[in-house]
Amino acid sequence: MAEHVSVQVPLADEFVSVVRIIVSGVAERAKLAFEDMDDLQLAVERLLAEAGHEGQASLSFELGNGYVRTRIGPLHEHGLAEALQRLDRTPGQLTLAWVLDTVVDSYGVEETSGEGIVVRLEKLVEKSA
Amino acid sequence: MSQAAGSAMHAAEDRELLRRFHKEGDVRAREHLVARHLPLVRSLARRYAGRGEPLEDIEQVGAIGLLKAIDRFELEREVSLATYATPNVVGEIKRHFRDKGWAIRVPRALQELNARMSSTIERLTTRLGRSPSIAEMASELEVTPEEVLEALEVGSAYTTLSLSSGPGGEEDSDPLESIGEEDTNFERSENRASLEPALHHLPSREREILRMRFEEGLPQTQIAERVGLSQMHVSRLIRKSLAVMRDELA
Numbered sequence: 001m002a003e004h005v006s007v008q009v010p011l012a013d014e015f016v017s018v019v020r021i022i023v024s025g026v027a028e029r030a031k032l033a034f035e036d037m038d039d040l041q042l043a044v045e046r047l048l049a050e051a052g053h054e055g056q057a058s059l060s061f062e063l064g065n066g067y068v069r070t071r072i073g074p075l076h077e078h079g080l081a082e083a084l085q086r087l088d089r090t091p092g093q094l095t096l097a098w099v100l101d102t103v104v105d106s107y108g109v110e111e112t113s114g115e116g117i118v119v120r121l122e123k124l125v126e127k128s129a
Numbered sequence: 130m131s132q133a134a135g136s137a138m139h140a141a142e143d144r145e146l147l148r149r150f151h152k153e154g155d156v157r158a159r160e161h162l163v164a165r166h167l168p169l170v171r172s173l174a175r176r177y178a179g180r181g182e183p184l185e186d187i188e189q190v191g192a193i194g195l196l197k198a199i200d201r202f203e204l205e206r207e208v209s210l211a212t213y214a215t216p217n218v219v220g221e222i223k224r225h226f227r228d229k230g231w232a233i234r235v236p237r238a239l240q241e242l243n244a245r246m247s248s249t250i251e252r253l254t255t256r257l258g259r260s261p262s263i264a265e266m267a268s269e270l271e272v273t274p275e276e277v278l279e280a281l282e283v284g285s286a287y288t289t290l291s292l293s294s295g296p297g298g299e300e301d302s303d304p305l306e307s308i309g310e311e312d313t314n315f316e317r318s319e320n321r322a323s324l325e326p327a328l329h330h331l332p333s334r335e336r337e338i339l340r341m342r343f344e345e346g347l348p349q350t351q352i353a354e355r356v357g358l359s360q361m362h363v364s365r366l367i368r369k370s371l372a373v374m375r376d377e378l379a
Contacts, residue, residue, distance in 0.1 A: 017282060024278045028263040034250060035260035035349055038364050045368070049375055094328055094343055099371065102343050126259065 002064040003029075008056050011048060019044060019059065023070075026061045030068045033126055039103035040123050044070060046099055047119055050083070051075040067105075068123045074116030081109050081117045139165075140209040147202055147210065162199050162210065163192070169211055170195050173218050177226065183247055185362055187222055194221030242280040245270060247359040254350050254360065328374060335370045342367055 005026055009019050020041050027037035044059070051057060055076070062069040084107070087097040100107045104121045111118040143165065149158035170191040178184045198214035206213065249269050253261035267274040328336060338356060341347045349367070353360040 021278065021282050024263075024282065025275075028274050028278060031262055031264070033260035033262050034266065035360070037263065038349070042368060042371070046371060046375075049372065094339060094374075098343055102346060 002062050004060065004062055006058060006060040009048075009059050010056050011051055011053055013053060016045060016048070019048065022059065026063065026068065027123075030063045031125055032068065032123060036123055036126065040068065040070065040121065043100055043103045043107070043121050044072065046096065047072055047075070047121070050077055050080055050096060052077050066125050068125065070121040070123075071110065071118050072121070073111065073118030074113075075119065076116040081112060084109055084119065140211075143210045144204070147199070148204060150199070151202070151204060159199055163195060166195055166211065166214060167192065169214065170218055173215065174222065177222050179244065182226070183244065183359065183362060185358060186365075187225070190225040191218045191222050194218035197221070239276075239280050239283055242270065242272060242276060243283050246277070246280055247361045250360050251353075260348070260350060260360075331370055331374065335366055338363060338366055339370055 005022075007022060009015055009022075023041045023044050024037055027040055032040065048057070051072075052075075057072055057075060060071045062071075083096050084100070085097065086095055087101055100121065105124045106120075106122045108120050109117050110120045143162065146158040146162045146165075149155040150162065171188055174184060174187040174191045177187050194217040195214050198210065198217035201217075202210060202213055246266070249266055250261060253265055253269055257265070261269075263274045263277050267277045270277065328339065331339070334356065338352055341352045341355065342349070347355075349360045349363045353363045356363070358366075
């Protein structure tokens, strides 16, 4: 059965390190390898960096059998959902979608209500780790 | 040739390179000067090793001091570049530590654990043939997983802090101060879609690391091998570069 961890985090820059510690703690419980933990931290960090600096967002983790699913939202920044759709892998160009596509196993926009979007990031746990 | 004669010749060659850089705008002369004086930077950086900061990071900061010294050197000066650069390099390193407040805010045990982390990851990666888990790192270091996470975060947080502190006056030690000025008048949504304009402003090593990570899809361990840095350092450079690129476009 999957286990769940949820926290509300301020979007202010000063809380980036707090978020990173939370992500690393969850990743450790999920037995992610160090490099995968680092990837997940980077994904969350980049996403939050695009979400503005005011207000709060919910950060929830689902620790399932062989995966960690992270949901972040609601995020209100205009254009973020569109930017996440643009997976244009043109050499020399680096997009947010490309970054996420590289560092997590899958990602997507789960909700697009008036409250803002919720982004899902999924990282698989290597069996050998 | 005597040591004194050798030093005099070295200083004369420096002076010629400085002249070519300052008078003729020869950037290769500047690169040559940097290469010639990197041993000095490494020697000075070693004095500050063991304070909870990877030596390679200190060297990088010291290299910024060297670049500043080269750029600010006035040809009319009667001193050698090495003499002029030394206080610049040391000053840059000291400012780096001061800005981080490392020694004040971080318990020594955590600093030491952070300093041991990089070699432990490399050792375990080689032994296991994959990236180690936190539990494996903790076991190897004979500490708890929580202590490993704390020590890792200490390194990441301070690195981010020093980068995101932004311009702090003319003495500001932004590692990417060589970034050129360019009008980045983009809409925010466009910026999210493409970080390309800022990509071109990164130093070539950082650009190459991003290319290997995101275009070739190489894991950090392989990138670390290719560029001769530790995995932790590669991780920090990726994080820094993306944050700086984002800030550039914001």
